[in-house]
Amino acid sequence: MNPTSTLSKRLLQAAIEHHATDLHFYPFPKQTDIYFRIHGKRKLFKQIKTEQYQLLLTFYKFTSGMDIGESRKPQNGTLAHYEKSNLYSLRLSTLPVNQRESLAVRILPQTENVALENLFLFPAQFKKLKKWISKRAGLILLTGPTGSGKTTTMYALLQAILQEESYQTITLEDPIEKEIDDILQVQVNEKAGITYQTGLRAALRHDPDILMIGEIRDKYTAQFAFEAALTGHLVLSTLHAKDTLGTIHRLQEMGIEQIFLEQTLIAIASIQLIPLTINKKEQRAAVLELLDETQLKDALKGVDIRKSIPFQSFYHLRKKAFAYGFISEETFHHS
Incomplete structure (x- = not known):
């Protein structure tokens, strides 16, 4: 398994364990901040190198059916993710900012039925x-x-x-x-x-x-x-x-x-x-x-x-x- 795919799995696993509804990636020249939205509040989860984030962004764009070559326009895509036999639908959206792209991921549980x-x-x-x-x-x-x-x-x-x-x-x-x-x-x-x-x-x-x-x-x-x-x-x-x-x-x-x-x-x-x-x-x-x-x-x-x-x-x-x-x-x- 490649390092980018492993990083993605770890981030999504942590987000689901924290009951996060969204992940936000904020890219800066050297580091990228990753936030979780938990119970409506944004909390800084960790920072990664912006080089890692660029690889992660390309990985997400490719797997969710976005255009990898397009970075000047906002794009949307969807992905399926399994975590401990539970299915989650991921809704991804990119936004061009300062010659880079930020990424937001909405996590939608598919197998939990809420009474x-x-x-x-x-x-x-x-x-x-x-x-x-x-x-x-x-x-x-x-x-x-x-x-x-x-x-x-x-x-x-x-x-x-x-x-x-x-x-x-x-x-x-x-x-x-x-x-x-x-x-x-x-x-x-x-x-x-x-x-x-x-x-x-x-x-x-x-x-x-x-x-x-x-x-x-x-x-x-x-x-x-x-x-x-x-x-x-x-x-x-x-x-x-x-x-x-x-x-x-x-x-x-x-x-x-x-x-x-x-x-x-x-x-x-x-x-x-x-x-x-x-x-x-x-x-x-x-x-x-x-x-x-x-x-x-x-x-x-x-x-x-x-x-x-x-x-x-x-x-x-x-x-x-x-x-x-x-x-x-x-x-x-x-x-």
């Missing part, structure tokens, strides 16, 4: 999410910052529903983050001519009950998600936004007209991960700001729903978590 109840601090919120999925048409959005568990929640939610009901479920993803049995997953690949539009047309011919669109990234995918929901199907998707009201503002900024927001949007769930103080172990759980149909209609009319009784903001949820002793006072004030 949805274990993701949330308040299980009643999970029950609400499941109720929303019983709707037959419209759009449900899961929102939050990067690394807050939007996609994990969406996958876990779909799996929980499919255990109870036999729904024909089709996903359109770029890229597919986790392969799941009983779901038809379509990889969007613009180069190969599989756009969201062509993927949707093909998916609709398969008579789906539920459509999942990986992520709303821009005006194009936003319009697309709303059009898909207007076909009379239930559509699930994710979006980067701070909270539920921020989600509405982002959709309006993306040019979605008020009438489509009113007619198509069923509910919004915004996710925030908070560090727990249980058993002195470092672990996190999700709290959800939930905006259902009634509150959504009020919010779209300009009513300040933060003053309405059923709506629980992130501040209210953290206050509740602090009162129950789940989180520290510092977390309550600074999350």
Whole structure:
């Protein structure tokens, strides 16, 4: 086995043992810093010589199907990695910086099934999410910052529903983050001519009950998600936004007209991960700001729903978590 392949194996093994979600490589002229993202925080893991990093970068670019000769443009690739019989999907992306390229690697476990109840601090919120999925048409959005568990929640939610009901479920993803049995997953690949539009047309011919669109990234995918929901199907998707009201503002900024927001949007769930103080172990759980149909209609009319009784903001949820002793006072004030 060559030294570069051995170095790669050691780094990935260490990242997985530390429960890291990402690896970041920062190249400088002589040394390259390697960071792990663990529980949302970046920690310096080690430094290697930049010559070693260049070999490692070439190795990753080659094995993940990137263009080795291209260093001036950002590139993306995917790799499979096995660690103690567990499968991980690695999502790699390069970024040109100061005549060199930095590399980020997202680690996505494929064989671990997360029970949805274990993701949330308040299980009643999970029950609400499941109720929303019983709707037959419209759009449900899961929102939050990067690394807050939007996609994990969406996958876990779909799996929980499919255990109870036999729904024909089709996903359109770029890229597919986790392969799941009983779901038809379509990889969007613009180069190969599989756009969201062509993927949707093909998916609709398969008579789906539920459509999942990986992520709303821009005006194009936003319009697309709303059009898909207007076909009379239930559509699930994710979006980067701070909270539920921020989600509405982002959709309006993306040019979605008020009438489509009113007619198509069923509910919004915004996710925030908070560090727990249980058993002195470092672990996190999700709290959800939930905006259902009634509150959504009020919010779209300009009513300040933060003053309405059923709506629980992130501040209210953290206050509740602090009162129950789940989180520290510092977390309550600074999350």
